[in-house]
Amino acid sequence: MRKIIKLLPIVLVAIVLxxxxxxxxxxxxxxxxxxDNYKTFAFFKSGIDKAEISDLDKRxxxxxxxxxxxxxxxxxxENPDLLVSIFTKSNQRVNIYNNAWGMGAWGWGGGFGPGWGWGWNNQPNVTTSVQGMLFIDLIDADKKELVWQGQGTGYLSKNIDKKEARIKEFVSKIMEKYPPGMDN
Incomplete structure (x- = not known):
């Protein structure tokens, strides 16, 4: 039973992550x-230039x-039906996990041997993560009007290989919603 109680916080953190x-x-x-009238596209450079991310991530x-x-x-x-633009937002999240349960925790009781202790050695776990939002705008090139906007929200990685895969996942998931009316 003690093993289950000790593993419960780890399992809960894994589920959340x-x-x-x-x-x-x-x-x-x-x-x-x-x-279905749109067949061609080009990137809307002036809109993309405003995105507040690195040029590497833009590419x-x-x-x-x-x-x-x-x-x-x-x-x-060069003469597109649709212009494609992007913009991004990000939030850094600080996650604090305190594994002390209640007033104390089972362990070494105040230096007097095993028993109920006050959890003085239980330091909170602090992690940070970056939650990013990617917006993909499709603009009618003739009318210069926004006709479709997709948005993806999720956590980003600092690892270059994982970042590239994560960006592809973001774009793929967002573009599953285009064109509207299809069985997405």
Whole structure:
């Protein structure tokens, strides 16, 4: 029974961490637009330049968007139907986990041998994580109007290989919502 009680906090933290690993997505669009009329795209440089992320991450995101649109049958063009823009937001989260239960914890009781103790040695665990939001905007090139916006929210990695995979996951999950009305 003691082993189960000792493992319970670890299991709970693992559940919380794994539930945070997915990308949550949402999309909004103009219902009056006929999305099947769009066949070509280009990147909206002035909009992309405003995104407050590194140029390396911008290129990673743009490559992933380009791959997704091309997989959907779109062609990159100098005279596009759609302009693609992005912007990002991020929040650093501080997670504090205190494994002391109640007033004390089972262990060494005040230096007098095993028994009930006050948990003085139980220091809280502090971790930080970065939660990022990626917005992908699709703009009608002729009207210069936003026609579709996808948003993804999730946790980011500082590891370069994991970051690249995570960016692809963000873009892929967001672009599953485009075009609207399909069985996404």
């Amino acid at each position: 794994t539930s945070c690993s997915s990308v949550k997505v949402a999309a909004d669009y103009d219902k009056a637009v006929q999305f 990673r995101i743009l490559r992933a968007i380009e791959a997704e649109l091309m997989a959907k049958g779109y062609t990159k063009s």
